[in-house]
Amino acid sequence: xxxxxxxxxxxxxxxxxxxxxxxxxxxxxxxxxxxxxxxxxxxxxxxxxxxxxxxxxxxxxxxxxxxxxxxxxxxxxxxxxxxxxxxxxxxxxxxxxxxxxxxxxxxxxxxxxxxxxxxxxxxxxxxxxxxxxxxxxxxxxxxxxxxxxxxxxxxxxxxxxxxxxxxxxxxxxxxxxxxxxxxxxxxxxxxxxxxxxxxxxxxxxxxxxxxxxxxxxxxxxxxxxxxxxxxxxxxxxxxxxxxxxxxxxxxxxxxxxxxxxxxxxxxxxxxxxxxxxxxx
Numbered sequence: 518x519x520x521x522x523x524x525x526x527x528x529x530x531x532x533x534x535x536x537x538x539x540x541x542x543x544x545x546x547x548x549x550x551x552x553x554x555x556x557x558x559x560x561x562x563x564x565x566x567x568x569x570x571x572x573x574x575x576x577x578x579x580x581x582x583x584x585x586x587x588x589x590x591x592x593x594x595x596x597x598x599x600x601x602x603x604x605x606x607x608x609x610x611x612x613x614x615x616x617x618x619x620x621x622x623x624x625x626x627x628x629x630x631x632x633x634x635x636x637x638x639x640x641x642x643x644x645x646x647x648x649x650x651x652x653x654x655x656x657x658x659x660x661x662x663x664x665x666x667x668x669x670x671x672x673x674x675x676x677x678x679x680x681x682x683x684x685x686x687x688x689x690x691x692x693x694x695x696x697x698x699x700x701x702x703x704x705x706x707x708x709x710x711x712x713x714x715x716x717x718x719x720x721x722x723x724x725x726x727x728x729x730x731x732x733x734x735x736x737x738x739x740x741x742x743x744x745x746x747x748x749x750x751x752x753x754x755x756x757x758x759x760x761x762x763x764x765x766x767x768x769x770x771x772x773x774x775x776x777x778x779x780x781x782x783x784x785x786x787x788x789x790x791x792x793x794x795x796x797x
Contacts, residue, residue, distance in 0.1 A: 519787050520749035521742065524564040524697065528689075529742035531556050532735045535689060535727050543728075552726035556687070560718045563751050564701050566694040567786045568738040575600070576695045577776040580702045584629070585768020586620030588612065596773060604662035613662045618649045629766075632671060633710055640673045640713070647671075650685075666696060671707055677716030678708040687722045690731040690793050702776060705755055710762040715754045731793045741787050755779040 531553075538551040558564070565573065578596040585592075588610045590601045604611050611617070619629045632645040650667040654660065668683045682700050687693040701718050708715040727735050757776065764772035 518744060518746050519567045519741075519785055520747050521745035522565060522567050522749045522751060523560060523562045524558070524694075525567050525742055525745065525749075527558050527560070528566060528568065528694070529739055531725060532689060532727075532739050535725060536732065536735055536739070540729070546728070549729040550726050551732070552724055554724060556722040556725040558697065558718070558720040560697070560701070560720070561716075562753050563755070564697045564718065565751065565780065565784060565786075566698075567745070567749060568741045569734075570786045570789045571694045571698075572789075573698065573780045573784060574773070574777045576698045576702065577773045577780070578770075579695065580699050580706070580776065581765045581768060581770070581773040582614070583616030583619070583699070583703065584706060584762075584765040584772075586616045586627075586629070587768050588614040588617035588621075592768065592770075596770060604660075611662065613649075613654070613660060613664055615649045615664060615666065618651065618664070619647055622651065623648075633707060636671065636673060636678075636707075636711055640711075643672050645671045665692060666700075669700070669703070671704065673711075673713055674716070676713055678704065678711065678713045679716040679719070680704040680707075681719040682721065684720070684722045686724045687726070688731075689725055689727050690734055693722070693725070702755075702757075705757045706762045706765050709757045709759050710766075712759070728793070734790045734793055737790055749785075751783050 535551050535553050538553050540549045540551055543550045575598055578593055578598055582592050590605045590609050590611060593601050601611050620627045628647050632647055635642050635645050647669040649664040655663040665686050666682060666684045670681045672679055684696060697720055700720060704718060705715045761772050761775050
């Protein structure tokens with residue numbers, strides 16, 4: 518029987534809260550949905566979900582896709598993932614891709630390198646902020662996908678790099694386990710690049726929801742959490758090194774595989790749950 522991570526406890530509590538919410542109709546997707554406002558996680562341990570196997574390679578690949586500033590879905594396809602395909606244009610590009618917006622979208626500013634350089638020059642800075650939300654695109658004329666995660670803030674206290682994230686909307690089944698795990702990996706990669714220790718991850722979700730075809734899966738995970746053994750003794754951090762950060766910033770597949778191998782050295786979850794489909 519798999520043991521329980523700190524993230525499993527937070528996640529299961531949120532699933533229970535959402536499953537108690539009144540079902541409502543979501544106009545954009547045409548599906549019934551249960552939703553709550555204001556979910557918050559403050560995590561000091563590695564936030565990987567044990568309640569079902571989430572295939573961490575997906576997250577590792579996506580993080581390197583982000584860090585490299587890519588928008589071409591071919592990178593993800595080459596690593597075996599097509600989850601971004603529905604949001605690509607006819608040229609195979611995702612104009613709302615997080616990493617592309619970090620590094621190329623807002624004029625000539627490379628936000629990610631600017632954040633790393635700012636903290637390298639002044640570790641006491643409180644101004645290292647990454648944005649992916651563009652009101653002109655996402656509010657006034659949204660395309661097939663508007664970024665769910667809007668803001669990342671990183672800062673250093675006593676040699677530890679802490680990260681705070683604000684997410685406007687979270688699909689609890691498909692998105693959130695990967696979103697939070699991905700945020701932690703990004704935090705670790707930035708910390709490694711700065712030769713500091715990863716600290717706490719504070720993660721706020723404004724709208725946390727489950728679609729109707731995910732409710733049975735949610736109930737299964739709630740049952741699994743109640744059956745879990747003792748606290749999982751996973752490391753607080755993966756121990757990523759600066760060379761992984763350098764390769765991730767280059768968008769090198771080697772970095773994704775290196776991150777994945779680090780996670781698979783200890784990951785021991787429940788089996789996958791089949792059934793729900795990704796909502797475009």
